[in-house]
Amino acid sequence: MYRTFLLAGLAITLVIILIHLAVTRGKVSVSAPAVKPRKGLLGLLLCLIYLVTFLCFVVLSVTGFYPVLCTGEPLSGYPLMLHATAAPVFAVCVVLVALLWAHRSRFDETDWNTFRLRCGKAQQEKSDCSCTVFWRKIFFWLMVLLTIPVILSIALSMFPLFGTKGQIFLYHMHRLCTVLLVMAGALFGYLALVSRTRPQ
């Protein structure tokens, strides 16, 4: 069942990305103002953070999902060690990304209007740039939110707090939340790339 859930989650993510690409191709690049990339050491540092985040994201996803999708065995051995090595690095990277993007990801009037539009209580906007940004923000906060149970479910299992039933619950929670985190993280990353809004 988890395998099905995982495949469905990955498929939905991919479909959303493909649909968004198909629908907004060219429109975003025309209407979205260009972002001035940061130069110098700060720019390099930011690039490094994003790169490490992405790499850890990939390593964790591959090591975590490969056994489920391909072997059917629980994660163990060298993949487990790789997973456990990348995990704290990813956690730190998520904190840094959260600190970098939290301010620009806070909701404003435009987002409120977009929300009202989705609820049918406002008129159609001329461009969907705000819609893209809106969803980018949504997925950002979802990613931040989901990272917490993903971390806690594994970290708490390492303490003598939960018995066998609790361990099983934490394990399932970790697996469930990671799928949602992957979806949110992938969509946030994609939308962050395509939206390229001016920092506020």
Place this chain on the structure above:
Amino acid sequence: MFRNSNTRILIIVLMGFFIGVWSLSLPGQQAPPKLGDQPDGNRSLPVHVIKLRGEAAEGEQASVIAPDDEPVLPFSLRQTCGECHSYQNISSGWHFNALDPCVPAGRCGQPWILVDPFTATQLPLSYRPWPGTYNPKDINLTAKKFVKLFGRHMPGGGVGDMIGEQSDDPDAVLRALVTGKMEINCLSCHNGEPAHNQEECASQLAKENFRWAATATCGFAEVSGSAKDMPDMWDPFLGEPPEDPKKIPPQVEYDHSRFLKDNKVFIDVRKKVPAQRCYFCHSTADVTHADHVNADEDIHMKAGLTCVDCHRNGLNHAINRGFEGEQLAHDNMGAATLSCKGCHLGDGSSEKPIAGRLGAPRPEHKGIPTVHFDKLTCTACHSGPRPSHTAHYVKTSRAHGLGTHGIKKDKETLPHIISGVYAEGCDEKIGPHKLIWPAFWGYLQEGKITPILPDTVKDLAGKALPEVKANLEQLKAGNWANFTPEHITNVLKQIGSAESDKGAPVYISGGKLHRLDDAGKIVAEEHQAARPYTWALAHDVRPASQSLGIDGAAGCAHCHTADAAFFFAQVPVDSPMETERTGGIKMVELQPGIDALGIWAFNFSFVFRPMMKTTVLLAAGILALILLWYGMRGLAHLAKVFSGNNQ
């Protein structure tokens, strides 16, 4: 329709045919139940004031034993107990059914170990097809010889009932009439008499008094004399002494005061077998601390249980061994619920809760990832000696004759059994085992090795064996002599030249097969037969506070450090050759499902575990603060918006 008589006859015949076919398809019929086989439900035990009965042929009524008979005969448990309890059904039980090929062998258990220090032999034997053991029948070890060697720690029956049977040797059949057979001695287990002396069985077997062995143990009879000294034509039922006055025939003297009216005797029969009876055959002792002063008894015993509270059986004596999956080996109603998991955890799929039997506490296993329960047995954390870098040598009742007179008490007495070895069992789970390195001479033919009995080795190559004088200290201690490769070579040559048609002579020891190459030089190579034989241990169970993995993070370190004994302790190689004793194998080599480098790396990573936990928890905390901060600000803004709208 059935008016035609031919039709009726045909129908009757057909019915009879189908009933016959159906009854043939039924499993082997057990003997009809006797008086004592059908309990009425009363929980108290019937008082056994009964007549003792002597041996009798099939179909004959056994005579009643009286203390003043001429001659005074030993009583037969088959006839005495068999009057009310079906001997046939009882003899199908685990303690007696080793020779039955239809009985599932189940989990590998402790073998009988044939030892001979002079020929450096420690050979694991079993009638059950446990891999790594050898069937006594295949090495011409007759039932009689087997009983003389190992009957000291057997409750009789099984191979004991086979003495003289299925033998082509008419002398063996005749001797069986003189010595008798070693029937099931019900008193070995069920006698509550404090004077019951199981050690007497060993003394009597040495004298081939098989028929008298049970009587000697009962506590109200004394047996003297020796059947071994009697001629083949001596009749025990006539009791006439042989011509040689120095040879005393077996004689029984009963305590007259025990005999009541009509020659009935009170026997303190216990349905719930006292632990003392089990301990005689099932004791294990540290070679350096055999006094058990610092050893604690099994936690279940301290909690008030006895052996038979878990190791139960019905009339069929199919005793519950208690390992996981036993219910698949034989259909014992208690097998599933009386295992560690069955009692303490129950079966989650069962409609009726079965955990908690006998007050078994339910373990929480806080902080233990569930993968441990897939990879490890319960006993891995809870039983036997803790993992240690120092080899833990033990002696056992059955291997070393503990509890009998005249045994050697030296630390080095053969066989050398190493305990607390964490190895993978038949269920592919790691658990504590006892281990023995087989050492024996044999013939190799078509990849299969047939062991040679020590006496045969002495006959064929006695002069090539190490000198007794040069190895007196070791041999006195029951340890093997010091062998050199030259000794091995010479013995192999002698065996080979004496009996070249049985295959190439080989010697197994130290985990290697030794043979002669074409040039006559000794070569050592790997062979399945040389692999150590292991059998799982389950006792003594330690209290929860002494289990592995307790104490949080410190508990993880019991097994998950770079040099943890659980994986990396050296299991010494045992061999009569000093050159082979220098090395050892790592515990992880006995755990085929574990990659040595992988587990080392995994264990090493635990150094960084506290750091990792701190980092991720801090990260989660910061993320929560970010969410809280912006969440609060968002809520405040929303509140402003809504209040502004209302105005």
